[in-house]
Amino acid sequence: MARHPGATPVMAQFLDMKAAHPDSLLFFRMGDFYELFFEDAVKAAGALGIALTKRGTHQGEPIPMCGVPIHNAERYLNDLIRAGFRVALAEQVEDPAEAKKRGSKAVVAREVLRLYTPGTLVEDTLLETARHNYLAAWAPGRNGDAGGLAWTDMSTGRLSARACSREALPELLARLSPAELVLAAPADAGAEALAREVGAAVAEVAPASFQPAQGALRTAGLFGAATLAPYGDFSDAEAGALGALIGYLELTQKGDLPLLQPPRREAPDAGMAIDPATRRNLELTESLSGGRDGALLSVIDRTQTAAGARLLADRASAPVTDLEEIRARQDAVALFLEAPSLRTRVREILAGAPDLARALSRIGLGRHGPRDLKALANGLRAAEAIGTALAATGAEGLGGDPAAERLADGLSGHQELIEAYERALAEDPPFRLSDGGAIRDGCDADLDEARRLRDRARQVIAERQARHAEETGISALKIKHNNVLGYFIETPATHARKMMNPPWDERFIHRQTTANAVRFTTVELSELEAKIARAGDRAAEREKAICDALAEAARGRAREISAAAEALAAIDVAAGLAELAEREDWTRPVVEASRAFEIEAGRHPVVEAALRKAGEAPFVANDCDLSAAPEEGGPCEGDPLEGSAARPIWLITGPNMAGKSTYLRQNALIAVLAQMGSFVPAARARIGVVDRLFSRVGAADDLARGRSTFMVEMVETATILNQAGPRSLVILDEIGRGTATYDGLSIAWATLEHLHDVNRCRGLFATHYHELTALAGRLAGLKTATVAVREWKGEVVFLREIQPGAADRSYGVQVARLAGMPPAVVARARTLLDMLEQGDAGPAARAAKLVADLPLFAAASAPEPAAADPLRDALDAFDPDAMTPREALEALYALKEAAASEDERA
Numbered sequence: 008m009a010r011h012p013g014a015t016p017v018m019a020q021f022l023d024m025k026a027a028h029p030d031s032l033l034f035f036r037m038g039d040f041y042e043l044f045f046e047d048a049v050k051a052a053g054a055l056g057i058a059l060t061k062r063g064t065h066q067g068e069p070i071p072m073c074g075v076p077i078h079n080a081e082r083y084l085n086d087l088i089r090a091g092f093r094v095a096l097a098e099q100v101e102d103p104a105e106a107k108k109r110g111s112k113a114v115v116a117r118e119v120l121r122l123y124t125p126g127t128l129v130e131d132t133l134l135e136t137a138r139h140n141y142l143a144a145w146a147p148g149r150n151g152d153a154g155g156l157a158w159t160d161m162s163t164g165r166l167s168a169r170a171c172s173r174e175a176l177p178e179l180l181a182r183l184s185p186a187e188l189v190l191a192a193p194a195d196a197g198a199e200a201l202a203r204e205v206g207a208a209v210a211e212v213a214p215a216s217f218q219p220a221q222g223a224l225r226t227a228g229l230f231g232a233a234t235l236a237p238y239g240d241f242s243d244a245e246a247g248a249l250g251a252l253i254g255y256l257e258l259t260q261k262g263d264l265p266l267l268q269p270p271r272r273e274a275p276d277a278g279m280a281i282d283p284a285t286r287r288n289l290e291l292t293e294s295l296s297g298g299r300d301g302a303l304l305s306v307i308d309r310t311q312t313a314a315g316a317r318l319l320a321d322r323a324s325a326p327v328t329d330l331e332e333i334r335a336r337q338d339a340v341a342l343f344l345e346a347p348s349l350r351t352r353v354r355e356i357l358a359g360a361p362d363l364a365r366a367l368s369r370i371g372l373g374r375h376g377p378r379d380l381k382a383l384a385n386g387l388r389a390a391e392a393i394g395t396a397l398a399a400t401g402a403e404g405l406g407g408d409p410a411a412e413r414l415a416d417g418l419s420g421h422q423e424l425i426e427a428y429e430r431a432l433a434e435d436p437p438f439r440l441s442d443g444g445a446i447r448d449g450c451d452a453d454l455d456e457a458r459r460l461r462d463r464a465r466q467v468i469a470e471r472q473a474r475h476a477e478e479t480g481i482s483a484l485k486i487k488h489n490n491v492l493g494y495f496i497e498t499p500a501t502h503a504r505k506m507m508n509p510p511w512d513e514r515f516i517h518r519q520t521t522a523n524a525v526r527f528t529t530v531e532l533s534e535l536e537a538k539i540a541r542a543g544d545r546a547a548e549r550e551k552a553i554c555d556a557l558a559e560a561a562r563g564r565a566r567e568i569s570a571a572a573e574a575l576a577a578i579d580v581a582a583g584l585a586e587l588a589e590r591e592d593w594t595r596p597v598v599e600a601s602r603a604f605e606i607e608a609g610r611h612p613v614v615e616a617a618l619r620k621a622g623e624a625p626f627v628a629n630d631c632d633l634s635a636a637p638e639e640g641g642p643c644e645g646d647p648l649e650g651s652a653a654r655p656i657w658l659i660t661g662p663n664m665a666g667k668s669t670y671l672r673q674n675a676l677i678a679v680l681a682q683m684g685s686f687v688p689a690a691r692a693r694i695g696v697v698d699r700l701f702s703r704v705g706a707a708d709d710l711a712r713g714r715s716t717f718m719v720e721m722v723e724t725a726t727i728l729n730q731a732g733p734r735s736l737v738i739l740d741e742i743g744r745g746t747a748t749y750d751g752l753s754i755a756w757a758t759l760e761h762l763h764d765v766n767r768c769r770g771l772f773a774t775h776y777h778e779l780t781a782l783a784g785r786l787a788g789l790k791t792a793t794v795a796v797r798e799w800k801g802e803v804v805f806l807r808e809i810q811p812g813a814a815d816r817s818y819g820v821q822v823a824r825l826a827g828m829p830p831a832v833v834a835r836a837r838t839l840l841d842m843l844e845q846g847d848a849g850p851a852a853r854a855a856k857l858v859a860d861l862p863l864f865a866a867a868s869a870p871e872p873a874a875a876d877p878l879r880d881a882l883d884a885f886d887p888d889a890m891t892p893r894e895a896l897e898a899l900y901a902l903k904e905a906a907a908s909e910d911e912r913a
Contacts, residue, residue, distance in 0.1 A: 015063070018063070018070070020117060021035050021097075025047070033097055035097045035117070036077070036096075037074075040075065041074060041096075042074040043073050045071060052071075054090045055086055057075070059071055081133060087123075091125075094122070094123040097117050097119050098117060098118060099116070101116040103115050120261055121259065122261075123259075124208065125140075125187045126187025126188075126208070127260065128186075129161055129365065129368050129372060131362075136313035137316035138316075138320065140161070140162055141159070141160055142158065142252065142255070143183060144217075144251040145171075146217045146245070146251065147195065147244070148173070152242070154170070154172065154248075155170055155241075155244030155249075156168065156179055156248055157248035158252070159252060162364070163314075163317075164371070165268050166249070166270045167271045167273055168245040168249050169272065170244065170245055170275055173197075175275070175280075178281065178282050180202070181281075182286070182325055183205075185205070186207060187207055188202040188208070188209055189252060191211070191216070191217050193211065216251040216254045222246040222248070223235045225250045226253055229253065230269050235249075235270070238269050239271070241272055265368050265371050266367060266562065276328065277329065279679070279699065281325075282730075284726070285700055285702040288703070289303070289676060289702055291303050302613070303612065303613060303676055304319065304320055306616045307319070307680070307685065309582075311354055311357035311582075311583070313365075314572060315580050322683040326681075327682055327683070330599070332684070333682055334598070335413065337596075338409070339581035340585045343585035350585055353396055353582050354583075356392050357575070357578070359389065360385065360386055360389035361382035363383065364573075366382040366383050367561065367565060367569065367572065370562065371565060377445035380445075383428065384425055387568065387571060388425055389575065391425065393575070394415045397415040414574065414577065416570075417567070417574040418571055420567065421564075421568070421571065430450060431446055431447065431553055432557070433446060434447070440550065443550065446553050446554070453545070454550065456538075457542045457545040461545075461546050467539070468535075472484065479502075485497050486532070492526065494532055494539075495519070496526065496528060496532065497524050499524055500523055506527060515527040515529060587686070591612075591688065593687055593688050594689055596680075596686070596687045596692035597692065597693040598682065598694050598695075599694075599696070602634065602655070602733065603634040603694060604633035604655070604693075604695060605631075606694075607689060609629060609689040610626050611673035612673075614626060627666075627806070628689075628690070629670060629809040631771075633654075633656070634695075635655035635733070635768075635769055655770070656759070656763055656769070657771050657772065658780060658790070658792070659671075660779075660780065660794075660814040661793045661795075661796065662796060662814070662821075665805045667740065667794055668704055668773065670773075671702075671740055671771045675700060675736060675738050677689060682696065697734060699730065699736075701731055702738050703720065703727060703740065704739075716745050720742070720745055724754075728766065731768045732768065736768065736770065737762060737768050742754060742758050742774065743776070755779060759786075763789060767788075777814065791813050792809050793812050793814040795808040795810050881905065
């Protein structure tokens, strides 16, 4: 212990622990409270809204202090973690009574047993059930090589790594949205900024933690292997990231590692690449407002379990490009769609299934309670039941279905463990083992005896008293208790001689004689007294021993249990997507290796759901065909487009509010759904695998980086033009609108040409620049389309239909009127629009002529006088207070006749 002049022994202990964990708030156990001192107390009190007090002095100054009760600590920990703090938990590791034996001034031994950080949580109360809580580590590449990112969800144990260039890091972090990112100190400013963008806390560790050779040995050693070779061909950067990740877990968990699964190497091209801007614009898992409502995930989630919800979010975040995997997932959905009774049965079982993966993780760490053990048993029981249901699919004509066999893999073979758990565990065990009652009666004879003595001591003593009275013939014999003698047998003095003579004198041992009674004991009574005295402790010890044995049995089968948990999640997702497909009339898309993109009667899943919920008109479905000819020299699977007049880029015009942006997004979302293995909202769909998805939709600025809306637009557009390829899908909306007309038109024109000639991608390009439609005659792969609108009695009606051709105008003035612009402004705008559209001169020349007409624009300073309105004049002439009811009625009839005459003249 370091020297701390003037500090009490307890405070010196606190200061030593705080010095070892300077970046964490130190929760210092003192009796039934965790106490915080000094600056920690000030920070915690402010974050938690609890009272800040003072205790003693240090170096002449009062010591700030606050505390939280142990039984309610997790709630406060949750608040602190969400506020961005790390917490070091210093527990008492000895009984205070033992410390007193060392002297009155001895300090209770304490140790920091765990660090709570955003990425290392396993407690249900600290986690969102339907969302992964990833911890990631980033190792930059060396000598021009790609870097490596490793990540795990400690609450489930899955461990992954991927080679990742510095340029691809934002995309991967946006997909994973880790709670915490581990970086080598001093942290790379760029990586730290990226972490902040996705809301991740940053943890800095020594650069040596990322050493590749050490990382490979550390990781392989966890699984009893000498190298990482059995698990994949990991690069040096990936091995370094894995080693740093595991080292950080060892640091924060103080050596108690979770039950990690062997590392899985993710190939960089295994999934559809989606950059952060596209992910944000398409609202895949989170809406632009930050919540889940309004996102694609909120509409497609029909899962019954937390694990299923997490897996569905993973698939929506990272659609795959492997055709075999896509088709296997589709087969699973089709299985449940075609077997409704199987789907119903499976979903009923899943509805009662607990979170098997997270329960196993807590058991592996030794931080479990009896309910986690029960959850394990219930989860495995659900797995067995679903395995049986899948095996019985032959009853519906699906016997031997490959999809059923794949899904059932890992579900069975747990019967012995289940039976052991169910024999031991109570039907409704307590939350904490210390509450007692975790083990059912009849499971263990020693436990049953301890409980009987603990809970029915009076009855046991009464039974023994009755037996002694019957044996001796002394009905007045009593068994009593006091603090001096403990339990003793008492008889009246008149019976004492009988008790002290044979045959009873060898059995009953004299203890004390009083004026009216004599007291005895027996060897059996002394033993019984000792058992009663520690019956509660014995019961608790025996329950703990049985629960520990059950936990150890689970740890011994961790891989099999993890496999069952993954299988249950996959089944939940497949059955949920089948339920979605049936209820929403979705169809199975054909996903292939071509560059096709044919959608018949496609719909936007989120907008359609919102319209239905609001009771509005049904969504208007639209077709889309962006199919492109095969790449030169590239393999394509059954592509009939060779030599055809393929039009992979559509230029879409039409007014605001007509539905252009919805149309763009719905086709991108259909591609995402198809490649995550789901059915899609369309009558028919044929999609060639999309390797990269890009979206530039909507307006937003980035004031923190000093970027205007237009700059953000240009940065995102530049990303697309620099990265999109022949197998990409690009949706662009209103490129160039944030600058002057000719500047914007020129940028949009050049962008469209580049997409067509250089990127050669499939794409949808929405614009208000009608001049771009002229490019259709020069760019062979460009098709023009427009959103149909009609005018009716001066009103603009949006038909929401995509038709070939170009819009005749933008209807901007009509939309302005619908938005509630003042009538004078709308009328003035209509007049100016008519004048700008006259003549053969270009719009700039016509605008200049209008500006030169000073009287015309001077008039704009005041609203134009309204046209004469006889009906309004008549109303203004009325004086209701001076009219009788009869006169008022006649005036109303007169107004009605005048209105009818006005309509006839119109």
